[in-house]
Amino acid sequence: MAIIVELPRLTDTMEEGVIAQWHIAEGDKVKRGQVIADIETDKATMEFESFDAGYVLKLVASEGDTLGLGAPIAVLGKKDEDVGDLLTALANRAAGGAEAEAQEPAKEDAATSTESAVPVEAEATPAAPAEAPAAQTLDNGRIPASPLARRLAREAGLELSQIEGSGPHGRIIKADVDRAVAEGVKPKSADTPKVATASSEVDEHGRPYATHEDTTVKLSQMRKTIVKRMGQSKREAPHIYLTMPIRMDEAAAARKQLNAALAEQGVKVSFNDFIIKAAAKALRVHPRVNAHYTPDGIIEYGNAHVGMAVALDDGLVVPVVRYADQKTLKAIASETRSLGTRARDRKLAPAEMSGSTFTVTNLGMFGIEEFMAVVNPGEGGILAVGAIKDEVVVEDGQMVIRKMMRVTLCSDHRVFDGADNAKFLVTLKGLLEQPMGLFV
Amino acid sequence: MNDFNPMPPELVETPEEFAGQFADRDQTLQAYREMLRIRRFEESAARAYTRGKISGFLHLYIGQEAIAVATAQALEEGDRVVSAYRTHGFALALGSDPNACMSELYGRKDGLVGGIGGSMHFFDRDKGLWGGYAIVGNHIPVATGHAFASKYKGDGRVTVCFMGDGAVGIGPVHEGMTLAGLWKLPIVFVVENNRYSMGTPLERTLPVEDITQRAAGYGMKRDRFRVTSVHETHRRLKAAVDHARKENQPTLIEMITYRFRGHSMSDPAKYRQKDEVNAWRQQDPLERTGRALQQVHNMSEEDLEALDDEIVAEMRAAAEFADASPEPDPEARFANIIV
Amino acid sequence: MPNLQIRQAIRDAMAEEMARDENVFLLGEEVGHYNGAYKASEGLLERFGAKRVIDTPIVETGFAGVGIGAAMCGLRPIVEFMTFNFSAVAFDQILNNASKIRHMTNGQFGVPIVFRGPNAAAHMLGSTHSQAFDPFYAHIPGLKVVAVATPYDAKGLLKSAIRDDNPVVFLESELMYSVRGEVPEEEYVIPIGKADIKRPGKDVTVLTWGQGVPTALEAAEMATRHDIDAEVIDLRTLRPLDNECILESVKKTNRCALIYHGWPYGGVGAELIARIQELAFDHLDAPVLRECYEDVPMPYAENLEHLVIPSAERGLAAILKVCYKA
DSSP: OOOEOOOOSTTOOOOOOEEESSOTTOOOOTTTOOOEEEEESSSSSEEEESSSSSEEEEEEOOOOOEETTTTTEEEETTTOOOHHHHHHHHHHHHHHHHHHHHHHHHHHHHHOOOHHHHHHHHHHOOOHHHHHHHHHHHTOOOOOOOOHHHHHHHHOOOOOOGGGGOSSSBBBOOOHHHHHHHOOOOOOSOOOOOOEEEEEEEOSSSOOOEOOOOOOOOOOHHHHHHHHHHHHHHSOOEEEEEEEEOOHHHHHHHHHHHHHHGGTTOOOOOHHHHHHHHHHHHHHHHHSEEEEEEETTTEEEOOOOOEEOEETTTTEEEEEEEETTTSSSHHHHHHHHHHHHHHTTTOOOOGSHHHHHHSEOOOGGGOOOOOOOOOOTOOEEEEEEEEEEEEEEEEEEEEEEEEEEEEEEEETTTTOOOHHHHHHHHHHHHHHHHGGGOOO | OOOOOOOOOOOOOOOOHHHHHHHHHHHHHHHHHHHHHHHHHHHHHHHHHHHHHOSSOOOOOOTTTTHHHHHHOOOHHHEEOOOOOOOOOHHHHHHHOOOHHHHHHTTTTTTTTSSSSSSSSSBBBTTTTTEESTTTTHHHHHHHHHHHHHHHHHHOOOOEEEEEEEEGTTTHHHHHHHHHHHHSSEEEEEEOOSSEEEEEEEGTTTTTSSSSHHHHEEEEHEEEEEEEOHHHHHHHHHHHHHHHHHOOEEEEEEEEEESOOOOOTTTTTTTTTHHHHHHHHHTOOHHHHHHHHHHTOOOOOOHHHHHHHHHHHHHHHHHHHHSSSSOOOOOGGGTTTTO | EEEEEHHHHHHHHHHHHHOOTTTEEEETTTSSSOOOOOTTTTHHHHOOTTEEEEEESOOOOHHHHHHHHHTTTTTTTEESSSGGGGGGGGIIIIIIIIHHHHHTTTTTOOOEEEEEEEEEEOOOOGGGSSOOOOHHHHSSSEEEEEEEOOOOOOOOHHHHHHOOSSSSEEEGGGGGGTTTTEOSOOOOOOTOOOOOEEEEEEEEEEEEEETEEEEEEEEHHHTTTTTEEEEEEEEEEEESSSSSHHHHHHHSOEEEEEEEESSSSTTTHHHHHHHOOOOOOOOOOOOOOEEEOOOOOOOOSSHHHHHHSOOOHHHHHHHHTTTTTT
């Protein structure tokens, strides 16, 4: 008896997924627990391990297809089992939804028509349009590649869809695979170089401006999630923003000493690691900040799990440093480095991206001095960290140069108030300006 | 179309002349036996063909046997016979094993050429049978090459090359004969004129009825005669063979004969009139030789029937042998292509 | 080392083999008193006499067949076609007799014979005298087919062909009889069935033979200016093909172009491409291309003839195209 493999729910927030890559082909034998596909979810591209064993009789979904949860993606069964009827049924089911909508007005027309045969014919032909999409899928699956490139890609474990072809008609050739192997696979960029054309508008000399076509970039699963969650947060949570300048000279000195000591172990602690640790400790001091709103009441978290926003090419993810208050700076440094690397490679497990109680976001590397962020749903605050820079400050009536950093705690006013926000920042400031507290 | 007479010229011979052709009892009996062996072999093959044991082309020699038998008698050890696709008679006359000949027709491993050649490609080197060619006329240059080799080596061998009256118009015949005459090679060309180029009578294929007139153009001697007995055929052929052997001079001989069957097994021979065939049958050399054995040498009909029974049994045994012979090994198809 | 023309290398090969084996003789039009239409048999009549250097009338079927018949008797004829265009009238002898006799006689007879002469277009000889016969003969089981492009190869391979117990079609080139090259004085033979890498390279395999060889080598030199290092393989034997050499090179370079003199349709080039795609499919990074005669009968006019025959420039274009640089 054939088994229909359905698109699995691989993260707790996943509502739809994309077949990023099949690891099986029709005719293959699949074992339970075997990775059969990579599925792009709202959070990451994840491996899908089969629950069932059997021969792959049909790959219903193609790479690149966006599907709802539970959508049939493959059929497993006995070797050479005839699943023609099952596939027809699946095709009809897939076509059924669209068809039902399309037929609504038709039925209305029929109702006003004197020709009673019309609706009968309409009912008699649902199978015909159902077959068309299947054929298209097959045709679309072919990627031009030289036989050698196909073999090399296969041997390197690369999917042709991930490789840009430089040969005639976009044919993938050996050089393209070699490049992909050497440089790592990058998703095919959707935007082709834009061609400029002359605008009808002209400058003061009468020369037309170069004009470029607008392009529509398809929403990735990640972007859809950002759209949804940030929108929800900004709509529902009244944000307040308080900014605190922090003198980082002592922290810088401590970091320098620490890194010198850890150099042999290959660990390098960043300022952000100091901030994560300090924030976690401050959260333990101010539990009201480590909380989030529900209509049933404010939930104050028992633990300080600090999310760390990592920017990607086309979005961001927030891996979590759990129990950050209890971890040494060295441990945090190792962890954030690993999380950051794997986040950019899209190799994070969903568990590593869930459960944060507070978030730190840092744009200092861009020279941003201070900024305001949006609180992640499920949390009460997000700490927006700016750049550290030398500034002239007045101390004891003297102008001195200090390494100054500004942090802004962006918080959900429903959960706590401005004073709570300020108290947290004061604690944080103390922990960073006299960083010995971070080592105990 | 020429106005050639399809009927055999009347055979004018006195009883003494008839008896003269068959004077030697042993020779006559030997000739009769050999001709009968060929005829019975061919009939046995025809029967096997109708039973589906033999397929493809099967060209029977029935009616022309005297020529093969006379040829075998005229040649010496090492001489060569090259023929076209009506070759069974030459093989048997030269001493090829009927079992091997029949097995070849059956396409079996024990065939003369291992079941690779079939009816049209009989070769038996040890017996002096050098083919077995089925593209009309293309063996004439090859046979000329054999004669060339004999002259080159000075080995004293003679090649006798047979062709049908239907072959004489084709190019290779002209080219081969040109070279044989030019280079004075030890070869005898024999046209077995059985009056039909497949289904077309020679009045519609030959510009001149006497084929040997062409010999003048090649600088060859020529001879032309009716085949009425092994004895007479042998005598005339032997003269040409000797001439070739001793003088390195080629000869073109036309032997007028008749086949009583169609061109091949699939040919119903509807292009011939019954009385025409019957008229030729009256002069069948085999028939005449049998008559001579009875009339001149006082053999009884029973004696001849006993001989016939013996030969029929031999050829039936050949068919049984062939039927029992294994098919060629699958690997045989790759053999003898390139060495 | 003596520097000989191809015609001299061919003559020397025949002379050496005739001296070595008295069953070897030469047969053809104008081979004796005329010393060969292209002087490939110069001096042989004088040296070996009329018995072994035999002028024939213009009867290709006749003397081809005589050669075959003589070979069946143990002689080793060398049959010269004044050009292979004339072999067409002897085609039946080669197709139905030379190549078949060993097979259809179940090995009772062999045909150790060489058919040799110039092949493919020379210069402005028109459609009937400019044809490449490689594919006609390479198509036939039971034959070996050799095509030579250097004096060294011509001598070594012709000696092998004469000693071979099979019928060998030996293709020369009228245009190349004067090509010079070093030929060792000492005895040597080159085995039939072995290709020769005339120019080693790593970026693309160029397969060629016969008259195509100089064109291919020139094209390969031009390709260096495009940063392409082409490997030029002279097949030398068209049947049997040296699969090993061809495949080893293609697997190394992943690309292959063919440059040869002959029509494209169903020829040796097509056979090569069929083999490469079958045996090296997963090694190909580009389609295999060929540059050869245009698919037309050869016109007489010089400009038209130049258009039909592959030039080094056209060869280069094919090389660039398979390297995706065109």
